[in-house]
Amino acid sequence: xxxxxxxxxxxxxxxxxxxxxxxxxxxxxxxxxxxxxxxxxxxxxxxxxxxxxxxxxxxxxxxxxxxxxxxxxxxxxxxxxxxxxxxxxxxxxxxxxxxxxxxxxxxxxxxxxxxxxxxxxxxxxxxxxxxxxxxxxxxxxxxxxxxxxxxxxxxxxxxxxxxxxxxxxxxxxxxxxxxxxxxxxxxxxxxxxxxxxxxxxxxxxxxxxxxxxxxxxxxxxxxxxxxxxxxxxxxxxxxxxxxxxxxxxxxxxxxxxxxxxxxxxxxxxxxxxxxxxxxxxxxxxxxxxxxxxxxxxxxxxxxxxxxxxxxxxxxxxxxxxxxxxxxxxxxxxxxxxxxxxxxxxxxxxxxxxxxxxxxxxxxxxxxxxxxxxxxxxxxxxxxxxxx
Numbered sequence: 064x065x066x067x068x069x070x071x072x073x074x075x076x077x078x079x080x081x082x083x084x085x086x087x088x089x090x091x092x093x094x095x096x097x098x099x100x101x102x103x104x105x106x107x108x109x110x111x112x113x114x115x116x117x118x119x120x121x122x123x124x125x126x127x128x129x130x131x132x133x134x135x136x137x138x139x140x141x142x143x144x145x146x147x148x149x150x151x152x153x154x155x156x157x158x159x160x161x162x163x164x165x166x167x168x169x170x171x172x173x174x175x176x177x178x179x180x181x182x183x184x185x186x187x188x189x190x191x192x193x194x195x196x197x198x199x200x201x202x203x204x205x206x207x208x209x210x211x212x213x214x215x216x217x218x219x220x221x222x223x224x225x226x227x228x229x230x231x232x233x234x235x236x237x238x239x240x241x242x243x244x245x246x247x248x249x250x251x252x253x254x255x256x257x258x259x260x261x262x263x264x265x266x267x268x269x270x271x272x273x274x275x276x277x278x279x280x281x282x283x284x285x286x287x288x289x290x291x292x293x294x295x296x297x298x299x300x301x302x303x304x305x306x307x308x309x310x311x312x313x314x315x316x317x318x319x320x321x322x323x324x325x326x327x328x329x330x331x332x333x334x335x336x337x338x339x340x341x342x343x344x345x346x347x348x349x350x351x352x353x354x355x356x357x358x359x360x361x362x363x364x365x366x367x368x369x370x371x372x373x374x375x376x377x378x379x380x381x382x383x384x385x386x387x388x389x390x391x392x393x394x395x396x397x398x399x400x401x402x403x404x405x406x407x408x409x410x411x412x413x414x415x416x417x418x419x420x421x422x423x424x425x426x427x428x429x430x431x432x433x434x435x436x437x438x439x440x441x442x443x444x445x446x447x448x449x450x
Contacts, residue, residue, distance in 0.1 A: 066123035067106060068214055070097050071116055073435035075243040079116045082246075086113060094207065096435070099123065107287060108298045111218055112280040112305060115242035115273065118221050121203060121214035122147075122287075129211045130165050132175050138211055139179035145187045147215055149291055151197030154180055156204060157216070164206040176204055176213070198289040219286030226282035227337035228263060230329045235262055236379045236414070238279070240434065241269040244443055247432055248375060248412045252315050255374030259364040259402060261319030264330025266377050267357040268337045274315045275341065275354050278305040282340035306344035311352040316371070320362040330359045365398060369406040376402060377412045389417070396423035411446035420444065 067088075071079040073096045080090050083100045086109060091099040102110065110120045124147065127138040148154065156177045159169040166172055180202070181193060201216035223239040245266070250256060252274035258266040272279055281302065287293050321327055338354040345352055380399065381392055396417070403411070403426055413420070416439045421428060428444040435441070 064101050064103060065107065066091065066099060066126070067102050067110060068097055068099050068121040068123055068212070069110060069114060069117040070119045070121070072096070072118070072237075072240055072243055074433050075116055078243055078246045079114070082114055082116055083110070086110070097205075104294070105297065105301060107217055108285070108293075109301050109305075111222065111285045111287070112301065113278045114222065115269070115279050116239055116246065118223060118237075118239055119216060119218045120222070122217055123212060123214055125211070125213040127211050128209055129206070130209055132166065132171065135166060135172065135211060136175050136179045139176045139213060140183050142180075142183070142213060144180050144183050146292065147290060148180075148184065148200050149197055149289070150184075150188060150190075151194050152200040153195040153197060154193070155199055155201050156180075157201040159204045159206075161206045163208045165209060166206055172204055172206065176202065198286075200290070201286070215290075217285060217287040217290075219284070222280065224283065225279050225337070227268065227340055228265075228333050229336055230263060230332065233262075236265050238265055238269055240414075241265045242273070242279070243434065244377065244412055244414060245270055245273060247443060248377065248410065248445065250375055250377075252313055255316040255371045256318070257367075257374065257376055258319040258378050259321075259362075259367055259376065260378045260380045261321045261330050261359060262326050262379065264319055264333045264357070264359060266379070267317050267319040267330065267359070268334050270317050270377075271315070271334070271354065271357050272337060272341070274310075274313060274317065276308050276310045277337075277341040277344070277354065278302075278308075281305065281344045282337070302344070303348050306348045306350075309341060309345055309350075309354070311345070311350075311354065315355070316374075317357040319357060319359045320364070320367060321359075322361070322363045324361050327359045327361045331356070334359070365401045367402070367405060369409060373408045373410075374406070375410045375412065376406055379414050389419075392417050393419055393423045396420055397425065400425055408448060410448055411444070413444045413446075414441050415444070416441045 076093045088100045088102045129135040156173045161167045203214040205212040223237040341354040429447045430445040432443040
């Protein structure tokens with residue numbers, strides 16, 4: 064049994080934990096921005112393929128106490144690195160995080176662990192130096208209250224890079240953050256969903272993948288596929304298992320709009336790639352069905368009206384930090400009262416980093432959820448109005 068660490072947005076640990084349990088794995092612990100769980104060898108690939116709200120997945124190679132650099136070195140050296148890395152791997156200790164520990168120099172910790180890895184591999188393989196001509200293998204080190212955790216990156220590119228977004232436009236929301244918000248809003252596939260600031264279509268596309276039970280990683284590769292313990296045959300079996308779980312018998316009403324025609328074109332293109340990805344997965348198991356695309360229309364949000372009595376409005380309006388300025392954002396938020404009036408029976412979920420959003424919007428949220436979205440500290444304002 065492996066100890067596996069999944070990273071997520073700070074504030075999304077519970078949602079990620081629920082996802083992990085839904086896959087059938089047992090939670091071990093969590094800390095801000097990460098959840099540790101136990102899983103078999105299949106879980107290493109399945110977690111990367113299926114987790115919607117995880118940003119990265121790591122294999123925990125060691126856990127030990129270290130009060131000085133000698134013990135840090137010895138613990139890292141004791142790992143059987145030859146089982147996890149190739150002889151030509153370019154090894155990078157990419158990040159170090161420390162919390163209430165005697166060892167707190169990130170640069171020094173990075174250097175010691177890097178030295179221990181190369182020393183071990185040199186001794187095992189009788190090599191004076193490593194060629195470093197192959198793929199990068201990233202190692203991460205956490206030291207919490209003098210307890211060291213050595214982690215091997217299994218994902219490679221962050222998992223929000225699903226492979227379907229050909230154009231993100233300006234300041235797109237991360238796919239993983241959108242997935243977190245859908246779960247936080249308790250959205251169900253039978254509920255109509257509309258994004259009035261669709262941008263690159265992320266909310267609508269993530270909702271589509273969720274509604275039809277499409278594993279989000281079916282359209283990309285992962286770093287673990289370059290590692291010596293990767294079982295390609297087993298991974299293909301897992302892909303086929305997940306493809307067989309795609310639902311094509313459900314009816315959903317997922318839409319998006321934007322005042323910018325280029326945003327609509329961008330959203331349609333990204334949605335097409337996502338649905339083609341799902342179609343290829345179905346084709347791989349001999350199913351000729353396809354996934355319906357979400358609908359996108361060009362429209363100012365002020366011209367919209369509710370097409371159904373109840374539903375969910377979900378959006379990521381301009382913050383004023385990366386698009387426009389703060390005063391423009393405040394004016395926009397005031398004008399968003401139009402959505403409140405025209406969608407009276409709809410729940411609203413609005414994510415922004417602007418501290419004056421709620422005051423400007425003029426309506427008090429039922430719940431405010433803090434989320435670390437990228438480098439921004441954001442808040443999800445939840446308005447429950449659907450009957």
